[in-house]
Amino acid sequence: MIQKKICMVGAFAVGKTSLVARFVESIFSEKYHTTVGVKISKKALHVGDQEWHLILWDLAGEDEFLQIRTSYLRGSAGYLLVVDGTRRATLDTAVSIQQRIVDTVGDIPFVVLFNKSDLTNEWEIANDAFEELSHKGWPWLKASAKTGAGVDEAFLTLIAKMPEG
Amino acid sequence: MPDLPAPVQAYVYKYLLAPRTPAYLLVRQDGRLDACGGDLAMYGMTDVQPGSAIAQQVPVLAGLFPCDSTPLYIPCIETASGLFADFHIFPADGGAWVLLLDVTVDAAQRRLLQQKANEMVLLQEHYTTIFGRPLEQDVAHNPVRSVRGTMMTASLLAQTFAALDTVVMERMADGTFRFLGTVPAWFTRLYPEVAAQQEGLRPGDVFSFLENFLIDAEQFWQAQSPGQLKSGPWSEMEPAGREYALEASAMCLGPHQMLCIAFPKIEFAEQQSIVQKAREERLEHIQLHKEIQKKDVLLHCIVHDLGGPLASIISSLAFLEEEELTPDGKEFLDISLRQASRQQQLIRQILDVFAAEMGAIESFARDPAHAPDAARCAQEVVKALSPAGAAQDIKLQMASNVDLAADWQVIGEQSRLERVIFNLVENALRHSPSGSLVTVALEQAGADVLVAVDDQGAGVAPDVLGTLFEKFSQGKGQQGKAGLGLYFCRITVEHWGGAIGCTPRAAGGTRFWFRLPRPTLH
Numbered sequence A: 001m002i003q004k005k006i007c008m009v010g011a012f013a014v015g016k017t018s019l020v021a022r023f024v025e026s027i028f029s030e031k032y033h034t035t036v037g038v039k040i041s042k043k044a045l046h047v048g049d050q051e052w053h054l055i056l057w058d059l060a061g062e063d064e065f066l067q068i069r070t071s072y073l074r075g076s077a078g079y080l081l082v083v084d085g086t087r088r089a090t091l092d093t094a095v096s097i098q099q100r101i102v103d104t105v106g107d108i109p110f111v112v113l114f115n116k117s118d119l120t121n122e123w124e125i126a127n128d129a130f131e132e133l134s135h136k137g138w139p140w141l142k143a144s145a146k147t148g149a150g151v152d153e154a155f156l157t158l159i160a161k162m163p164e165g
Numbered sequence B: 001m002p003d004l005p006a007p008v009q010a011y012v013y014k015y016l017l018a019p020r021t022p023a024y025l026l027v028r029q030d031g032r033l034d035a036c037g038g039d040l041a042m043y044g045m046t047d048v049q050p051g052s053a054i055a056q057q058v059p060v061l062a063g064l065f066p067c068d069s070t071p072l073y074i075p076c077i078e079t080a081s082g083l084f085a086d087f088h089i090f091p092a093d094g095g096a097w098v099l100l101l102d103v104t105v106d107a108a109q110r111r112l113l114q115q116k117a118n119e120m121v122l123l124q125e126h127y128t129t130i131f132g133r134p135l136e137q138d139v140a141h142n143p144v145r146s147v148r149g150t151m152m153t154a155s156l157l158a159q160t161f162a163a164l165d166t167v168v169m170e171r172m173a174d175g176t177f178r179f180l181g182t183v184p185a186w187f188t189r190l191y192p193e194v195a196a197q198q199e200g201l202r203p204g205d206v207f208s209f210l211e212n213f214l215i216d217a218e219q220f221w222q223a224q225s226p227g228q229l230k231s232g233p234w235s236e237m238e239p240a241g242r243e244y245a246l247e248a249s250a251m252c253l254g255p256h257q258m259l260c261i262a263f264p265k266i267e268f269a270e271q272q273s274i275v276q277k278a279r280e281e282r283l284e285h286i287q288l289h290k291e292i293q294k295k296d297v298l299l300h301c302i303v304h305d306l307g308g309p310l311a312s313i314i315s316s317l318a319f320l321e322e323e324e325l326t327p328d329g330k331e332f333l334d335i336s337l338r339q340a341s342r343q344q345q346l347i348r349q350i351l352d353v354f355a356a357e358m359g360a361i362e363s364f365a366r367d368p369a370h371a372p373d374a375a376r377c378a379q380e381v382v383k384a385l386s387p388a389g390a391a392q393d394i395k396l397q398m399a400s401n402v403d404l405a406a407d408w409q410v411i412g413e414q415s416r417l418e419r420v421i422f423n424l425v426e427n428a429l430r431h432s433p434s435g436s437l438v439t440v441a442l443e444q445a446g447a448d449v450l451v452a453v454d455d456q457g458a459g460v461a462p463d464v465l466g467t468l469f470e471k472f473s474q475g476k477g478q479q480g481k482a483g484l485g486l487y488f489c490r491i492t493v494e495h496w497g498g499a500i501g502c503t504p505r506a507a508g509g510t511r512f513w514f515r516l517p518r519p520t521l522h
Helices: A016-025 A089-105 A127-136 A151-161 B006-020 B104-131 B135-140 B145-163 B185-190 B208-222 B265-321 B327-357 B374-391 B414-430 B485-495
Strands: A002-010 A038-047 A050-059 A078-084 A110-115 A140-142 B023-028 B033-038 B072-078 B084-092 B095-102 B166-171 B177-179 B228-237 B243-253 B256-262 B395-398 B437-445 B448-454 B499-504 B510-517
Touching: A002 A016, A002 A089, A002 A151, A016 A038, A016 A050, A016 A078, A016 A110, A016 A151, A038 B208, A050 A151, A050 B208, A078 A089, A078 A151, A089 A110, A110 A151, A127 A140, A140 A151, B006 B095, B072 B104, B084 B104, B208 B228, B208 B243, B208 B256, B228 B265, B243 B265, B265 B327, B327 B485, B374 B395, B374 B414, B374 B437, B374 B448, B414 B437, B414 B448, B414 B485, B414 B510, B485 B499, B485 B510
Parallel strands: A002 A050, A002 A078, A038 B228, A078 A110, A110 A140, B395 B437
Antiparallel strands: A038 A050, B023 B033, B023 B095, B072 B084, B084 B095, B166 B177, B166 B256, B228 B243, B243 B256, B437 B448, B448 B510, B499 B510
16 A cells, blocks of 8 residues: 655645545535635545555645645655636746745646636636646646546546555 | 834734723713723624614623722723624723633633643542542642643643544654544544554544645754744545645644644635635726726727718818819818817827837837837927928927937837827927917936927826826817827837926926937847
């Protein structure tokens, strides 16, 4: 059994808690419920012939008043950098957070996850943003906590990048 | 507090008084309420009304009125809401002030201490009964008295924390922990096996969150730091699926290294509620902004479409000028052309502003190879608007001291820069009397170039001066104008890193000016 800590980070209201709820419990609520501090959940799953126990740290989102405590990422095997695809500014926040995480805990695996992919009419992320991420070597995916599309794939992509030891 | 400096008074109010939830009553000598304020609802006083007999609503005040001039202090009174308050009663003209300060937490601690003291008395009595001599007599001869005293204090502290729903653990030399005092019910309910363990605890194994926090806590304990180190709140899920919030803190009590885990239900809910409210409002604001942008785009499309046929109308009217028309026909044609051109101008202004707000002015030059020449732009504008000035008997000219051979390059984009100067000159012409002069001047101003348009008009009215460069701002007598020309100038100039303004001229009239930085070589 492999036990790993994974953190969810990003700007406020990008859907971190909803992604965890979708991944862990397969549920979704339209209502926005802000996270205070850290919310810890657990998820066991099989990847190949290995059993993984994930401890998911859902960190309170960042805004101009609250900055995430990057020290919370100590001991993490990886993190999902969540962006709201309908709010362009949340990508800038994610980039800023990523830099601070590198400064605090160094280079650990991460995946940029563009949430709310179901809201195509309100989508604000242009293709050049994805190209820029790819150019930087940042893995990214689109997902929707509402429909569930891409959510498991995002976690599995991150798991694939994490060392098993 | 005349002897206390204002910052000290402010501190006293903010940190000592305000957390005590002050509320007050002003009671007349006849026992009727004169005035009230503060957070009376906290104390269950929701229906106190001026004029009513106060003793009926606040029984503790019964029989106190009329009162003499001696201040009275009644501590720790349980109020209608269940909270405890200190009552401070002191004289006022024709009555007395009653000040209430919340002491609920103090009351709970006092009650616990009292209970412990009572238990001690009972213990002493039992001891005397059993052993036939007082406990103090044995303790006085016991070398471990001080240790026992310390343990008693620690135990009392742990009991206090338990009453406050807080788990108290002491870190042992081997890095494990042991519980002190009674483990709160919530912890026993959630972690019965851990609660039963008492010693050899490893809280990091129970709470993933604490594994992280203990890294900081170890440093805190090693440094024997004063005060406490708080973890910040975190939440876990009960097996039943309910979420509960916790907060840990590390502290040193003498040689003891303590770890507390609190169950801050109320504080957490309050914090959650405040952050939730702030963020919901922020999201609404973002959504509203998006809606406004969508409407702006729609408006832009409408205005753009309105401008399309206008170009054809003006062309057709221009062709009509070449026809043989009656004098009346010529006059009507002249009016039509003037009005159509005016409307075209309005539409252009609206589209300019829209383009600027939507970021179309993002593209501009900062390097000398592409930066526009302000003098050349000014010349073009003077040339284009001179006929319009002449039609109003206003002379438009470049200032005579402008050396056109000098370097007048500025950061910006040529067509937009011409538009800015055009708007300022057109504005000057509109406010200038017949027979006057409008002059466009340029000056080197350090790292900037200053462009000024001087007129000899009546000057800007003081009541519009502050909003002249705002959207839809209109001076007097400007019916039919969109009020966007100067606004466009401001947002464009500011976007290029410059500044814009207007000042009255000593010789009469107004100077509208803007300054832009020179381009730099990278």
